[in-house]
Structures are given as structure tokens and as C-alpha cells.
Amino acid sequence: MTALRLVRPPDLAPRRPRLALPAGAIDCHCHTFGPPDRFPLIPDRLFDIGNHPIEQLVALHDRLGLQRAVIVQSVLHGPSYAYMQDANAKYPGRFRYIAMPTAATSDADLAGMEACGAVGIRVAYRGSPHVDERLLAKLVERGWHVQFWYRGAEEATNWLPIIRRTPGEHIIDHLGWPDPAEGIDGTAFRIALDLVTSGRAYVKLSGPGRYSREDRLPWRDVLPFIRKLAAEAPERLLWGSDWPHADLPGEMPNDGDLVDLIAEWLPDEKLRQLVLVENPARKFGFPA
Numbered sequence: 500m501t502a503l504r505l506v507r508p509p510d511l512a513p514r515r516p517r518l519a520l521p522a523g524a525i526d527c528h529c530h531t532f533g534p535p536d537r538f539p540l541i542p543d544r545l546f547d548i549g550n551h552p553i554e555q556l557v558a559l560h561d562r563l564g565l566q567r568a569v570i571v572q573s574v575l576h577g578p579s580y581a582y583m584q585d586a587n588a589k590y591p592g593r594f595r596y597i598a599m600p601t602a603a604t605s606d607a608d609l610a611g612m613e614a615c616g617a618v619g620i621r622v623a624y625r626g627s628p629h630v631d632e633r634l635l636a637k638l639v640e641r642g643w644h645v646q647f648w649y650r651g652a653e654e655a656t657n658w659l660p661i662i663r664r665t666p667g668e669h670i671i672d673h674l675g676w677p678d679p680a681e682g683i684d685g686t687a688f689r690i691a692l693d694l695v696t697s698g699r700a701y702v703k704l705s706g707p708g709r710y711s712r713e714d715r716l717p718w719r720d721v722l723p724f725i726r727k728l729a730a731e732a733p734e735r736l737l738w739g740s741d742w743p744h745a746d747l748p749g750e751m752p753n754d755g756d757l758v759d760l761i762a763e764w765l766p767d768e769k770l771r772q773l774v775l776v777e778n779p780a781r782k783f784g785f786p787a
Contacts, residue, residue: 503547507751509743513562514755519760520564521772525779527569528672528705530740531556531582538585541577548575553586557593559742563758569783571597571646573745574626578604583615595783597621597646602634609641617643618783619670624649630661639667644782647700648653648672650710652686659690668699670737672781673706674728679720680712681729694737695728701782702728704764704774705739714749717760725764736774737782738765 532540533550540547560568560646576582576599583596596617600609609617620638622630622645635645644667649655655675662669675691677683683692704725711718728736740757741747765771780787 503544505547505549506746508549508752509551510751513559513753515540516563516755518757518759520758521768521776523567523780523785524775525567525569525652525738525739525783525785526560526565526740526742527779527783528571528703529556529568529742530571530573530745531586532573532575533747538576538579538582540575542705544575546746548743550683553582553589554635556742559754563568563740563754565740567593567595567779567785569595569739569779571621573601574576574599574623575745578719580608580612580615580617583612583617587615592616592717595785600634600638602631608639613641619644619646621648621672624654624658628654628657632661635665639665644669646672648671650676651678652681652690653689655690662694662699668701668782669694671695671700671702671736673703673709673741674721675702676710676725677721677724678710682685683723684686688724692728692731695732698735701735701778703737703739704728705737706741706746708747708749708752709741716750716752716756717763722764727783729765729770733770733773737779738774 531553532548533552562687578601579676586594594616597619598612599621620643630742645665647662671691675687677688678685691702695702707718707721711721713720765774
């Protein structure tokens, strides 16, 4: 059996950011992994990742000034939500979750996820371009939203009819994966912008190192997209760290530097309050 590729860990010595985040700040996109003996990953995964449990995430957030977070279930977990139950028992009310149930997930398990704080489902194009729209409709009826993760113009175009058919206000991952070479008129970005400005979606300011053509922070070729979104629909923006940056190309950022980058992306204090506190509290059901 071929050994799985082990991806790099995050920077485990995050410095305290210079930027003071507003009270109640929320990280809207992060993951946890492990301990592997309690929360094993699916066997047919593409890579392996080290032990980055909930306690490590909480310590990071405490250092960065983030009081709350949305934990997004990784495709590496499969549909199990045991990690949610563990985190919710240890830190009740601190987290919301984006889960990955399937058509085979029972109503009892969906209710169990909701009891932990699950509010949405994530669908990943490269996990499968086929979307079970009956499952999405069922979850929307329960009050969930859908988080769509696609990469680039072709995938965005293929999924756009599904996004439009699915009722509700959904979330587009990672800025809609725009192409910096195409700029703000590129297809992938225009799709995300149109969904946001028409009131059909929120978009996450997250994962810039995944689609930037620059191999390290501050990824300045991503800034025009953020500035355009902030000008057009600031009430639809969310921010996420993407910790622990699994399988990130390029240089691994220090998360203190990542937080300080928010000051460049969102230079106005009122805008930071909106994106880091008010928008996510409204969307994910945190206390205001």
C-alpha cells in the first residue's frame, strides 16, 4: 500500500497580531483534525494531515482575539459528526458547524448535528460535481444553508444553475476562487459577485493562498476582488482563517500575520465590525 502524502502543518508559533479585533469576532472558516484514534479520516483520502484537534484551534483563536468560529467539516472526515459532539461538549455555544451529511444520514443524526450547532452543508465540486438536490431541498426546509465550494470559472459555471435553483441565501467559499489574471471581470468572480449583490449568497474572504498567483502573504493580486466586494455588498462578506491551511501551496503563513492582513483588506473599523461580527452572527445564528 502506498503511503499517503503528509501535508505541512500550520505555523505552530502564531504571534499576537497588532490588529485588535472587535469583541465577539468570528472566524467563519476553519477545520479541526484528530485525534486520529477518536476521529479517523476516510481511507480513500488524497493526503494525510497531522493532529490538529479542537484544543489547538481554541488556543490559536484565544491568541488571535477570536471568540467564536464556524468549523467546516473537511471531506477527509466523511459524514461522521463525532468531532462536533466532542467540541460542543467541551466548548458549548462557541462554535457553529458546516456539516457533510448524505442522503443516507438519518433524521435523528441531522437533529444530532443541529443540537451541536450545525447550520449548513458543504458541497465540494472536486469531491463530486454531482449534487443531490433533493438532499439540499430537505436541509433547506430544516433551515440549513448550502456552502458551495468550487474552483474557477468552469466549475462555477457548471454549478450556477444548481445554486440558483436552491432556495435560500447560501455561501460561496474562498471568494469564488477567482483568477487574478482575469481580474474583477473574470467569469468566476463575476458569478460570485452577481450572487452576492442579488441577495442569493454570502462570500467568504478566505483561502487567498489557494488561488493567488503569489506564493506568500500578502497575496496582493487578491486585493482587487476584496475591495470590489466590500464596495458592492459589505453586508454579505464573511472572513475565515482557513486554519490549519491543509495542503496549501506556497509559503505557510503565520496566523498573526493573517489577522493583520485584515487591516489592509478592510481598512475601516466599521467595516471590520460588520464582516467579523455582525454579518456572521446574523448568518450563523450567534448572539449579536
